[in-house]
Amino acid sequence: MVAAVCLTLGMMELRVGLGRPVDAPRLLFSLSAFVTAAVCGFELGMMRADSPAEFHALLRWGDVGSCLMVITLAAFIWVYFRSGNQWLALAGPCLYGAGLVFDFLPGSSLIYLNITGLKTVETFGGASYRVAVGEPNPWNMLAYLGVLLLLIFVIDASVRLARRGEQRRAIIIGGSVVLWGLIAGAHSALIEIGVVRMPYIVSVTYLVIVLAMSFELTSDVAAAAKTARQLQESERRMDLASAAAGLGMWAWDLNDYEGWASAKAQGLLGLLDSEHLTQAQFMDAVHPDDRQAVKLAVERSITDDRDFEVEHRVQVGGETRWLSARGRVERNAGGTPILMRGVLLDISARRRSEMELQHLQGQLVHTSRVSMMGQLATALAHELHQPLGAILRNAEAAELFLEHDPPELDELRAILADIRADDRRAREVIDRLRALLKRRSIEPLALSVVDVLTNIGALTRADAAARSITVDIEPGSGLPSIMGDGVHLQQVLLNLVLNAMDAIDGANSRKRMIAVRAEYPGGREVEVIVNDTGPGIPSVELGLIFEPFFTTKASGMGIGLSVSRTIIEAHGGRIWAENNATEGATFRFTLPTVDKAAL
Numbered sequence: 001m002v003a004a005v006c007l008t009l010g011m012m013e014l015r016v017g018l019g020r021p022v023d024a025p026r027l028l029f030s031l032s033a034f035v036t037a038a039v040c041g042f043e044l045g046m047m048r049a050d051s052p053a054e055f056h057a058l059l060r061w062g063d064v065g066s067c068l069m070v071i072t073l074a075a076f077i078w079v080y081f082r083s084g085n086q087w088l089a090l091a092g093p094c095l096y097g098a099g100l101v102f103d104f105l106p107g108s109s110l111i112y113l114n115i116t117g118l119k120t121v122e123t124f125g126g127a128s129y130r131v132a133v134g135e136p137n138p139w140n141m142l143a144y145l146g147v148l149l150l151l152i153f154v155i156d157a158s159v160r161l162a163r164r165g166e167q168r169r170a171i172i173i174g175g176s177v178v179l180w181g182l183i184a185g186a187h188s189a190l191i192e193i194g195v196v197r198m199p200y201i202v203s204v205t206y207l208v209i210v211l212a213m214s215f216e217l218t219s220d221v222a223a224a225a226k227t228a229r230q231l232q233e234s235e236r237r238m239d240l241a242s243a244a245a246g247l248g249m250w251a252w253d254l255n256d257y258e259g260w261a262s263a264k265a266q267g268l269l270g271l272l273d274s275e276h277l278t279q280a281q282f283m284d285a286v287h288p289d290d291r292q293a294v295k296l297a298v299e300r301s302i303t304d305d306r307d308f309e310v311e312h313r314v315q316v317g318g319e320t321r322w323l324s325a326r327g328r329v330e331r332n333a334g335g336t337p338i339l340m341r342g343v344l345l346d347i348s349a350r351r352r353s354e355m356e357l358q359h360l361q362g363q364l365v366h367t368s369r370v371s372m373m374g375q376l377a378t379a380l381a382h383e384l385h386q387p388l389g390a391i392l393r394n395a396e397a398a399e400l401f402l403e404h405d406p407p408e409l410d411e412l413r414a415i416l417a418d419i420r421a422d423d424r425r426a427r428e429v430i431d432r433l434r435a436l437l438k439r440r441s442i443e444p445l446a447l448s449v450v451d452v453l454t455n456i457g458a459l460t461r462a463d464a465a466a467r468s469i470t471v472d473i474e475p476g477s478g479l480p481s482i483m484g485d486g487v488h489l490q491q492v493l494l495n496l497v498l499n500a501m502d503a504i505d506g507a508n509s510r511k512r513m514i515a516v517r518a519e520y521p522g523g524r525e526v527e528v529i530v531n532d533t534g535p536g537i538p539s540v541e542l543g544l545i546f547e548p549f550f551t552t553k554a555s556g557m558g559i560g561l562s563v564s565r566t567i568i569e570a571h572g573g574r575i576w577a578e579n580n581a582t583e584g585a586t587f588r589f590t591l592p593t594v595d596k597a598a599l
Contacts, residue, residue, distance in 0.1 A: 180208050326343055
């Protein structure tokens with residue numbers, strides 16, 4: 001009966017102890033229960049032994065089992081109580097184990113030096129059992145001392161546990177161990193000195209400890225079940241709150257990448273209701289074009305301890321949704337990542353608004369470029385008139401030379417060379433106009449700052465000459481390549497240069513000069529500077545000039561500088577203005593180098 005109880009309780013706790021995470025106290029309890037069941041078998045066998053040799057063999061393994069009971073009990077108290085003296089915890093089992101040497105010497109055991117015979121004892125009910133007759137071994141005091149040290153260790157650990165506020169656990173388990181030690185020790189001693197003729201029943205008295213440990217562990221299970229119910233209720237409330245906020249919650253176990261997702265999260269991903277959400281399921285739901293970015297974000301979060309942040313698309317029922325995923329990695333005491341948890345938010349409406357805004361900004365940028373072309377129309381028409389007039393005059397001269405007999409071929413060749421040069425000059429002007437007038441989105445490429453500034457010089461040369469303004473282009477030397485869209489950057493520079501010209505004209509400045517230069521102060525940014533000799537900017541307007549529709553011109557639209565700021569910020573740079581110490585104003589903006597943009 002004792003063995004059946006021990007095996008049943010041991011199997012139950014073994015199943016719980018092998019869960020995740022592994023529960024060491026429950027595993028030690030199940031081992032102790034199994035050992036007790038085995039000792040029950042040895043004790044029952046000794047009661048039915050037919051010879052001293054059979055009794056001796058069973059007694060030997062019974063002693064080994066008793067030692068294992070002491071070891072597992074000490075380990076259980078140490079792990080479960082998390083208190084006590086370590087040396088006492090080791091001393092008791094070690095001392096008991098030292099006495100087992102006699103069990104494996106020929107003809108002797110820890111209890112008897114030799115067994116001379118067996119005696120049959122009749123019970124009141126007519127049943128009988130066998131007990132040994134022999135010479136006691138004085139070294140069996142090692143076993144008693146081992147048990148005594150174990151009891152001292154348990155008492156010390158129980159007192160410490162009670163001081164931490166866990167009096168019930170200390171009394172139930174600690175008291176049962178002391179009670180077992182006293183009863184089992186006294187009973188065994190009385191048998192060995194011949195006062196009583198009874199079988200060894202160490203396992204029967206140990207059942208008190210087994211029941212006490214099981215009671216406390218079961219109480220823990222009941223408390224865990226109550227906590228689980230509370231967590232489920234809390235989870236339902238959290239799920240309701242997150243659903244109301246449009247958030248879907250998820251968690252991954254990073255050991256096997258299995259996890260959990262709320263109903264809202266599963267709905268956002270377009271997954272059927274399921275208990276678990278694996279990483280494979282999540283990745284399959286992500287749009288193929290976004291999977292690599294999501295994988296990189298997960299890897300960076302795990303390896304670099306960053307927050308997981310990524311926006312990606314999913315296909316749900318033929319509809320494309322944009323989701324924002326946010327999460328954080330949790331680590332154990334050793335710093336190993338064990339769990340990632342986070343939320344999902346549907347940002348499709350925001351994305352649609354952003355796309356519409358980008359489209360409108362693109363139209364505004366294009367309108368700004370067309371507006372600037374209107375300002376340059378007269379000067380550009382003059383610039384085109386010169387090569388076209390030269391081509392016409394050269395063509396008329398060629399006709400005259402063709403009338404000569406014979407024609408003057410050398411003169412004709414020179415005239416044709418001039419016509420080609422003038423045609424190339426006109427074509428360059430038209431190409432620059434076509435590039436600026438073409439509607440397009442930002443397409444960043446590796447660019448030379450010198451080329452961008454040179455093109456601006458060519459575009460503004462005619463207008464500057466017409467206004468008697470000197471535009472000094474200083475590209476600088478040793479400049480790294482930048483990452484940007486040439487047409488959009490030309491629009492920014494053209495806008496700044498034209499504004500500077502208008503400022504100089506409006507102030508009737510005697511010193512009419514604009515300086516455009518680029519500098520590389522080091523790091524990963526190039527700075528472009530536009531300096532003029534105009535009247536400067538009133539201090540109260542310095543913080544407003546980049547705002548949409550703010551203008552100081554009577555006929556201005558107030559979109560040029562706003563568009564310029566949008567373009568520069570889209571390139572990853574920044575733009576600002578400041579007044580010079582003497583006269584005029586300076587506009588500056590930065591652009592990332594190719595190395596920085598590649599990061």
